[in-house]
Amino acid sequence: MITTPLLSILRARVKQKYRTMPYPKGDPPNLPDRYMGKPVLDPNPCPEDCSSCISSCPVEALFFQESGLHLDMGSCLFCGACADVCPSGAIRFSKDYRLAAKERNRLVIESAQSSNEGLPAPPLATAISKKFHRSLRLRQVSAGGCNACEADCNVLNTLAWDMGRFGIQFVASPRHADGILVTGPVTENMKVALEKTYRAVPAPKVVIAVGSCAISGGPYKDHPEQGNGVSSILPVDLFIPGCPPHPLTILEGLLRFVGRI
Amino acid sequence: MRNGERIPLREIPPLDFSRFKATLKDAVATGNRIAGLWAVPSGSGYTLYSAILHPSRQTIEVVCSMVEKVYPALTPEVPCLHWFERDLWERYGTIPQGHPWLKPIRFYQGEAGKVDFFRVEGEEIHEVAVGPVHAGVIEPGHFRFQCNGERVFHLEISLGYQHRGVERALTGGPNGRSVHYAETLAGDTTIGHATAYALLVEGLSGSKPSFYAEWIRAIALELERLANHIGDIGALSGDIGFLPTQSYCGRIRGDVLNLTALLCGNRFGRNLIRPGGVRYILEKERLDNLRSRLQVIEEDTISAIELFFDTPSVRARLEGTGVVTAHVAKELGLVGLAARATGLSIDARQDIPWGYYRTQRPPVSVHGTGDCYARAYLRWLEIQESFRFLHQITQTIPEEMAVEKKPYPPTVPEPDSGPLSGSHSGLKDHVSTVELTLTPQSLGIGITEGWRGEIVHVAATDENGKFAWYRVFDPSFHNWFGLAYAMRGGEISDFPLCNKSFNLSYCGHDL
Known part of the structure; x- marks a missing residue:
């Protein structure tokens, strides 16, 4: 068959179909059954002498306080080691992908607190972020970090997610930006570059920390080569936890942040 | 020794330096290759170690030699060691006398980029500096071009911005974080690195994962290769300005990542590989799901990528751009797809197989033109081979599973206890409970072929069976200089294309 580039392009276009997901107007894409989303802690008190989950956590994300067991999603690697060792099944990872929060302490889940599974997630828009609504x-x-968070930010530009339809875009120059989205624990070697980039963004501006590295240092927490996250040097307006966060978690956080959902 | 085995440290023959050097030189001359060169301080000097791969015998030879702080450099006679000797110089202050180019590669002191860059002087020469913050959503690095008009005389690449102290932190392990360090050495190569780590730990502890676990690891590794290769062809397409394939491949890559998430819940394969085996089983139903989705992905991929290579303007942009010849690739010690794109048949799955690849492996693809076209086309060849291989090995679940009913974790999984049991599909209670004890005073090595190329993890244990030191050689460690070389004589506008065609890891290099 004689083909011309144009015909081949058209043929491929038909074959590849329309792929942009209906979310947020329609349903979000299906998450796999083994997906680990928002942790849920059993409100019943743990046996007194048990601290298996705390010692199993590679990044000290779990701790006891008077009100009971706490889990810091900002540190959590979502590896599930705690759920595996818990003898009473008091820790589980739900399929709730809505993890973003405005304040750092909102990332801490308490066993005493009731789970908001199935309920609408709290609004995240601030006076400044509302300005960027459209x-x-x-x-x-x-x-710093491992490039997985970057990869799942990039994915939002693919036509399946098509973040551009909400007016959200990654730009090359900080001068053209309304804010910065930071990944990685902020290595000593990147500190100056990050500060300079932030300064180059015109005010009003926002800072978004994506991934457990950018929030707490992630697996590199307390290494002298890094700074335990963005908050160490810049004010953060939005935290999106995960290691890495699912693209849906990032998109949902951004949409809630600008008041789109 | 074989891949994933251990040897007592005292059995590594200390050679006198001239013999050590001759051994390395011979290795390269006879078609073997040097997987790594590293040093360990001992007394007033250092023990220099090197691992040599012998593809014809599928074995690894580890040799060592004692040197003082100042020693004659190996690089002038064995050029592929130039980056390794820079590493040693930066790490310990050893002085390899006669090394042409001693500059830091990681900037441990936190002053990345503070270095005298190579400069070309002349009336019409200008310099272009890019990074560490790049235009796209990518990792940080600094690039310094010496140009005459559009023509690039030289490109110097200065890295280290991603340095986060992983090798240092692995020392004293294994502990709870170790496997997470391995999984995040390079996020896009989670399976490749985690498998190399697991091989090393299994070797040092004398345990062996079940064939069933090895099978799942092979499936995950090929899925990782598919996702990245497909994504890279899409990205290359974007840099050429050919948008259809960019759009399609960007999405298809996501579909493959979602298959990895089908295996373990995470798109990058986090939490799948654990020393001793795998964390999740692959049941019949899940396997069928994987197979049918893979079939659809393959059809979409063929349509997207055939369109790319059938388009004359795409081929014209790639052909002859950023050429690295086989001779240069060998001299520089390039590995993985960058080496295979010059015609060298280098592939750890063939040369030093491990796990499932000992019994079955896809054939090695090579394409000899050494340009951006070759690096793109080689990916296409490997995509096809990986699809074929995956179709083949996912036809049946390996016997062992059916017979023993216990892959890893060691007890039979319970059925899922309903929606509240969360994401573990009944695997609760028997993961992370297996603690492997490492043999003291031994050296272990784990090598895998990640999608970029050969990944080497090597470590030794102290008298308590803890890591006395740990070294990681990501393929990017060998290949960054290849990218710089590919730009020589090219145009500065070729850089995005060359860069993407190598697509090297910053974090895997910087550690």
């Missing part, structure tokens, strides 16, 4: 341009800064 157009948010972000300069992404990768400041």
